[in-house]
Structure formats: structure tokens, C-alpha cells
Amino acid sequence: MARPLKDRIALVAGATRGAGRGIAVELGAAGATVYVTGRSTRARRSEYDRPETIEDTADLVTEAGGRGIAVPTDHLRPEQVRALVDRIAHEQGRLDVLVNDIWGGEKLFQWDTPVWEHDLDNGLKLLRLAVETHAVTCHHALPLLLRHPGGLVVEMTDGTAEYNRDTYRVNLFYDLAKASVLRMAFALGHELGPRGATAVALTPGWLRSEIMLDLFGVREENWRDALRREPHFAISETPRYVGRAVAALAADPDVARWNGQSLSSGGLAREYGFTDLDGSRPDAWRYLVEVQDAGRPADPTGYR
Template structure:
């Protein structure tokens, strides 16, 4: 029997019987999206490079694993399946496609939450430098991790999304198309990566429409990811302490805008809402935030709030 949080019994959509793939489900938004799909009862294939069973290089030295995410999906009422994949390795992604074709025959929801360049983008003090002052290899690696992975994954897996009408592709990025078109983001490399993912949703939506499928770009707001919480020396249970100017633990103080931050589950519930919407085609080629989706569909974050960090920009 699918378990549900008491506050979600009446509002959580039912995605039982749906097969979802969250590419980049190890941590952050990817884990939050996988968890929300689990809340809705979906079967969720969780891919990434940090695994308890497969030794694979990662750009992060972090403890989170895809197996942890898969277990969380199952605990929340779905069926979580971990598959270790480096999405820059075409052969590995093709092998993933072959396995999914054999096991399920279809993908109902494909989420491209592939990134891995959070360290490469540098700390805030390094932002806004001219392109020639950046390490070129690091900059090109950002584009490989943030754009090439999406292209490789879509090329290999979208044939399974269009197997039957109604498929959904979600491209996860930082900033809506409108916001990014009018704001410089961190560096030329980071800026290009995040703008590109929005455009990918638009261009792939053009390809998918004729097959009755939908592509949409979704951005969270200020995400309380594992890495963000660690940066401020807090956990999800005491994250408000990060804004305490009287703290003496040596960690940086978060700015007031962090009050409008959100858990990774918030953007996940937005993805679930689109997936459960019979009229999801209205989102094709569009770029939206988790807060935008919350206003349309009425869901909340895990604490009952509806944060909108973009409204403060």
C-alpha cells in the first residue's frame, strides 16, 4: 500500500503505474524531485555517479548516494531503483536506455537534473570576473557537465518518452528564461550553461509536440540543498539559524533573502503536478519556477509555505 504523509492525503496526485527517470538524483533538486515522485507513487529510476555499489568518479566529495535516494522514494510510497550512470559517457547512457527498454518499455517522465559544477563555478567572491580571468578548462567542464549531459541523455532516452502519447521531459536549471535573459549569472560559462538548458526545453518541445509529448524547463528558487545547508553549517531542522548575526560558530551568515529559500521537495512537487495534469501540454516549451507552479497547482513546501526567492530579485 502506498504510504502518504497525513497532510498530503487529499492533495498529492497519484502517479501509480508511471515510470520516471531522474537523471542526477543523487542530491539537491534531483533527490527532491525523485522523492516527490515517490510521494505520488511512481516508479523512479534514480541515476547519478555516487553509488554504494559502483565505484565512479564524481566532481563532488559528498556522502549522498543514488541508493539513498532510491530508498527514500520507496519509503515515501513509490518504487525507487538506483542505477549508477555517468551521463557524460555515451556508452553508459545508451546502456541505461537498453535496460529501461527491456525492463519497462517506456518512460513517462524524464527529468534532466544534470549539473555537478557547483564547485567549479567558484565562491561568490570569484563571480563577475571577465571570461579571460577564468580557468578555461574549468569553464569548459562546466558546459560539459551542465549542457552536454542533457543533450546526451535526451538523445538516448527520449525515444522511450515518445513510445506513447503523454510523455513529459523536464529540464532543470537555475533561473527562468525571462530572468536569465535580463540578468548576468555568475560567469560567462555558468550563464551560458543555465540559459542553454532553458532553450533546450524550448527546442525539444518543438521536437516532442508532434508525438504528443511535452518539454518544460523548471527552476527551483534558492534551494536548501545538502551542499547549501553545509555551507552555512546548519541542517534542514535548524536552517533559520543561518541568518543569525549573533552566531559564533565560524560559518558565514546567510543574507535575509535566504528566508525565502525552499526545500528540494518543493520543486519536486511542481514536477509531479505537471506530470499528473492531463492538460500538461499547455506547459510545452515554457520556462517556469517552482513558485509559479505552486501558484497554479496549489501545492506547498514540506513546511506548508510557498516560498518565492525570485520575487526578491
């Protein structure tokens, strides 16, 4: 198998589950050494109290053909992030790919709740987890990434810049969090581009994460059973799809053409030719605008 990322070193911050895990595994499948971080370990669960762990993710990376290294890290604690980057520098001497996928906000936001009614502590914590963690990680990791030209930073968010510009997302705190990460990638593009590196914002579509599958009471093997409850879930994608998007970006010698831009898994699938695990190419953000938000009946024909 082709291993275009052999000898590349990646850090996927927030890789316990969901998109972070899918990204780490696909980077491993392309041959990379991948450091995976999070707060859920085999010895101690985070407040999510879910079974997925960073050690499991690291094992999946290794099984895919790369080398997975799990490092428990709370990205709200700068001293832990600094120690993480110091370890990568000591063990590898370089960092080629940084993926900021830290989130942790599922239990902190209330749907369609105005700011004056939303729990303030939860809203502010959501902003810290979604934005502050990314800034802390960039502060400590980017000097190492800039030691060698061609580095890539991927800021993971929910929604493209175009979609989020015109659409109110859930509530003030959620909307602000996702828009901030989009803007962070734009700002990083200005700071990294002249120094030989690239920054992008990237969104998956409707993700069949472990949490989403549990919400619908299905597993990946029978995910279509959820369509009885939510027909538009037909446009959903696996976490590996956006993982393949990141791997394609990391292997592209001309990746700088995307610097500062907002990208999606579906858009990059058209550009690079990869597919989801089932061979399809879901284009969720086009579907949302043209079908779901337009009030049309659920039908992914032509969108995957």
C-alpha cells in the first residue's frame, strides 16, 4: 500500500473519538506517526464517562499501518500542552501536521436557547474548550511545526465559512465557538503562510460518530435504521471520511494553495478523489442548503 506520509509526524489533539479518531487512523494508514491526545484513558474516564480511550485510538492507528502514541493531555492546561510538545520534540525532532480537534461541548449547550436563558457557566466553558484549547495548542506546538517547511495545521470546526455566515447555529455560544475556529484558521494562514506552513479550517458533514450513533440507538453496521427517525441522516458520513480529507491534504505537495481557507470533507473528496468507507462521496453542506434547509423531502441522490 502507498504510504505517502511515511516519516511524517502528526499530532491530533482531541482524538479520543469521533472526527479526531477518524483523522488519526487515516493519517496512520498513510504511514504517519501520530500522537493522539485527550482526557479519556483506560485508567480514567473524563466527565463524558464514555468507553472510548486515547489508547484505543493509538492502537487503531498502529493497526492501520502507522504508529500511534497516546499522551493524556488536558489542552486547557498550558503546562500539559507544553510537556506534550516537548516530548514530541525530544522523541521526533519535528512536527509536520497539527490537527486541532479539541471540543468536548456536547453536554454543555442547549438547543435554540437564547443567551439570557442558557446556562452561563456551561456556555463559557464551551467557549474555553472550543477556542481557548486550540489557541493554547497552537502557541506551544507551532514553533516545532515551523522548524521544517511544509507544515500543515488543520482547525476542525462544524460548518463551512459560507454556511455559518448565513446560518444561525444552535445558540450564541455554539455559533460563536464554530465561527471563532473558522476565523482562527484564517488568522493562522496569515501568520504561517509567509513562514512556509499552511493552515486551513475543515468541517466534516453529518458525522456518524460514536455519540451520534448512540443517540439514534444504532451501530455503524445498521446506521440506516436511524432513517426512520431522521430521514436526512441519509447524507451522514463516517469519521474516516474527514480523516481521508486530512491525509490527502497532508500528502499534497501543493497544499499551500488552500492556505487560510474553509474546506469540507465533501468538497475535498471531489478535489482529491477519495471516498467514504462505503465508496460514496457525501456532500453534506451542499445537501443541507439545497435539500434539508430548503424544506425538500430527504433524498441524498446526487449528493453522495
